[in-house]
Amino acid sequence: MLGLEHLFLRRGRLMVLGVPWFWLLLFFAVPFFILLRLSVTDMGEKLNPFAPLIEVNAGHFSLHLKFSHYVSLILDPESGWGQTLYIESYLLSLRYALLTTCLCLFFGYPFAYFWRAVPAMFVRCCCSW
């Protein structure tokens, strides 16, 4: 009897932990690995982004990995290291995201603070701003 209960408990725990893990795997890990695989493709002359990474040729395995896409993010052929448009837009994104966060905090804090005084029922019914 005890064993059965134990089994149920373990299955329940597995379910509770498994669903979010499955979710993460499906919608984060799988797309991430697809991107990772795409980012090292050698597109070749056909410009095929899904060109095979491993080729079997007469009993020989050959692995085609191309890391120049990563290098091209930080190296510009004309202006040199660290002078690319990509780094610039990364920094720009960082700046705008930080600014937006500060602005949201600045406007959001008074909102949240004064909402505290509004009765909970009111907030639940017509929480609108």
Add this chain to the structure above:
Amino acid sequence: MLPFWTSFLLRVYAWKGLLADQGLINNLMMMVGLTDEPVQMLYSDISMLVGMTYVYLPFMVLPLYANLVKLDVRLIEAAQDLGATPWKTFWLITVPMSRAGIVAGSILVFIPCLGEFVIPSLLGGAENIMIGRVVWDEMFSSNNWPRASALSIVLILGVVIPLAWFNQRVANKVAQEGR
């Protein structure tokens, strides 16, 4: 919750109408006599920031509110009884007590903002190129899928690694305090 009832895209377009050269705000300002000619607001960093702040404000308010409702009012009263000015009470009691809400809200706003694509491309100007637009351009204009993927991988790692480090630190802290 009301803003969530209308489409996100529609709300961003509404800002376009408000901020345009012949839009509501410019017309109002000219009517009152603040300016003689329309101020360029759309397609600049101002309109982008306005749009992003507007769209992401609920994500900041909700965690903050959830945190602030739990705040013990007696602490504020005690601080005031002991002679603290309202400002001092705010900075010494309210802000430190709601630190978890501030951090949660900031993370919820900062991360989606970093990769935001729609708002910068609708409201932003030609020179405000955020990384989401760069990835889009690489993918669909230059057809360079590997480089677009490399760009997004760098962005993902740039977000995930600091976040994981932060989570670990918080978990360690909780474990230490629990002991």
